[in-house]
Amino acid sequence: MSTHLQKRYRRQRWFVAVSRVTILLALLFLVGLIVSIVGRGWSGFFRGEVQITVALPETVLENSGKVRASVYKKLIHKALLTDFEQHGITDAGSLENIIGFQGALKLRQLVRKDPDSIGRTITTWLPAGKFADGYLKGDLSTQTLVELQVEPDLIRYFEILDRSNKGRMVFNWSFFTLGDSSQPDTAGIGGALAGSFYMLLLTFVLSFPTAILAAVYLELFAPKNRWFDLVEININNLAAVPSIIFGLLGLAVFINLMGVPRSTPLVGGMVLALMTLPTIVISARAAIKAVPETLLAGAMSLGATRMQGVFHHVLPAAMPGVLTGTIIGMAQALGETAPLILIGMVAFIHHIPAGPMEAATALPVQIYLWADNPLRGFAERSAAAIMVLLAFLMIMNISAVLLRKKLEVKW
Amino acid sequence: MAIRERALLGVLILATSMAVVTTIGIVAAILVESLRFFSIIDPSSFFFGTLWSPQIAIREDQAGAAGSFGFIPLLVGTLLITLISLAVAVPMGLAIAVYLSEFASSRTRGQIKPILEILAGIPTIVYGFFALVTLSPILRDLGAELGVEVAGESALAAGLVMGMMLIPFIASLSEDALFAVPDSLRHGAIGLGSTQLEATARVIIPASLPGIAAGILLASSRAIGETMIVVMAAGIAAHLTINPLEAVTTVTVQIVTLLIGDQEFDDPKTLAAFALGLSLFALTLVLNIIALHIVKRYRQSYE
Amino acid sequence: MVTIETRDASASARAETIISAQKVNVYYGDFQALKEVSIDIRPRQVTALIGPSGCGKSTFLRCLNRMNDLILNCRVVGKLLLNGEDIHRPGFDVVDLRTHVGMVFQKPNPFPKSIYDNVAYGPRIHKMANGRSELDGMVESSLRRAGLWDEVKDKLAGLGTELSGGQQQRLCIARAIAVEPKIILMDEPCSALDPVATGRIEELIFELRRDYTIVLVTHSMQQAARTSQRTAFFHLGELLEVGDTNDIFTKPRHERTEAYITGRYG
């Protein structure tokens, strides 16, 4: 082989090697992204619990229906101090770090459910306080705790809990049911999930029928003239308009002009519907275009009107493609953040919205809010919320692929 | 045509016009508010001003009394981050597209494409989170190691992550463009004794260049309009700089910053967001129209 | 099993051979497109491949420069010797093979580049020219030999794709010649052209056969008769008959051949 030819082959090998490295880099990035998020977020799905033996004296809890949580906290802390004495622990700093307010709430709940326990001493598991929670989940190693200048006695007590099996890690269901909170351990995505749900529902209801009808008109009825070209260009461009612009539209027109209540899933759904509309129209048109014209002609030759032929035959045949495009559009809407910030869905909302007219936040906005919160523990919540978001998106995308595979008719 | 049919046709036309109405709504909304803004703030001081600090009142009785609205630093910051992201995404996306379309076996293609689709489907808030909590600290530490100061919210971090976001976008658009090149050209080049690389580099890529260029334009438009990555990873303070290691701010970041609190529609700060929106809309619209026009022409040329 | 009738064996008992195909079988997946094809191609002659549509002419042509490698499910079995060298032997270089065995396709496929760049493509990638003036000379002589020079000499910078169909095909021939191959494969080079353009290409083939070995697939009996010295008749993936063009057209051995060339079947 001539040296020139060898050189040419060498060049080719180089290119192939470089492209493979590039693909590897992209892959590595994806892995890095996932590792970084899962590594940070997994502990958000769990919480630590501490087992405690606590006395519930009748004198204090007489009127158990009205006793405040702080009273229970005192009882818990007394129990802790008793335990300390046994192990010779003297200075463990704030006891909130072991069992805090959450623990007190839980204990109150237990007592209310079982009033007979009053006057006795019970042993139960309670949600761990800040440092204990981190320690039990393995988030905070002994060394980190030392670096955080935690009392040595507290660390010693954690080790004792560990050894005597009085500390454990459980799945944190409340992460899915609680609303936002100013404290990371009581913050959940319940409110955000509800907000996103109402919003997506609305987006779907508004954009899906509109998009299908528009696609049907454009593909099967519209005369191909200058107006058609203009509408087509308009739709294609609309699909590429930055999402934040839709937020401005929502703010100026829906909220300011039409008086739709701010921060609600209602206005969010309207904005996202407009944003998703062109995406669905484009994929629906492609799906309709893929249906052979003979189908319509066949139906019409049997005496159906054009309209009947379209709605009875062409549209059902195009449905798998339309649905796939819709799911992908909805997935995009679910992950959209910027326009929602502009229409006020960033407000701190503790309660879980009961309907689309109540102020709410959305899952991606919740992620943004927590990621920006400097308080220790919120970044972890944010990453956990991302995992939930990605899980939803994965389910949507997989179902889109399956749908396409299952229902697709090859013409 | 029966009345029912005609009514139905009317409904179809109504649905179709929704898209047009949306565009009109966008243009009207941002235009009206922008005009209100420009009635308070001189347009030339907006478009040519080099100081952006809407929060600080310079003089109490000054028009607007809200500070200075110079657009230039935002534009430069936006373009800087866009350029960094394109510097990452164009070569990488193109290499991946060319490799998948011209070199890879169909099995490899079948394995890699879903991964790219996954990357493309990740919401930008996730990329922003990654930039904020992972990449920025890494870059800062790396800078410290090398003895250069990297800002906590550097243009570099935002640009790199945005580049990563754009890779699948550019790869898939370029692959479409390469796919549109007819096989007869491939065979022609190979039949003359080209290596695969020569056929690709000298014939196939030049033949698909319009499509690839359109893809890059669409990617730029995306980068310019991208919000969450820069909101989380770029700065808020406007520095007029082209140093990627410093913090810069962007048009979208400022829109969010101006509107995140309670908005009052007679406040120039609120209205400024719409003027920024107008600039952003115009900029991306031009890019999109050119790109879509090229794509259409290009498709026709091989049909 | 088909016996291949080599009528001209007497003319030159051991005639010179540039390409020798020996028991070549080609499969597309499970479908066998060529069956035990054996043929010797003589240098500096035009060999016409004729036969009904789908009989495997193109498939056989693509064997000769291994373009079948580009077709995913295609498998070639058997021996193909170029100057006595097995082109499937490991280590035998395809790029090198295609440099020596050029190809002109059914539909003209000029690159979307200037006329000049189209012709200069081969010399450039093979680094055949030292300097611009030498390259200019190569481009000119190739275009001259393809009979296109006079028509395009004033618009060499114009796009090759903007020429007429016949001009495009001659450009493709010029492009192939510029690489200085020994053999040129042509797959129905005139099927997309009008009679005038076809006439020009035929003249060109007639000219070229002094210097090049040409293997020409054609559906036109007249074309085969006018341009080729030897003709091979394919049928259903088999090579039924090969011999001097004159003999094949005047006294075909095989009744199928006769039926085909007289137009009673095809």
Ligand SMILES: Nc1ncnc2c1ncn2[C@@H]1O[C@H](COP(=O)(O)OP(=O)(O)OP(=O)(O)O)[C@@H](O)[C@H]1O
């Ligand atoms: N890529 C392919 N995959 C599968 N089968 C193929 C492929 N190419 C050709 N064939 C089949 O192989 C047989 C021979 O095809 P080929 O193109 O060689 O015929 P041909 O003689 O050139 O026909 P024509 O005169 O129509 O060009 C045909 O039956 C064809 O269907």
Ligand SMILES: [Mg+2]
């Ligand atoms: Mg053929």
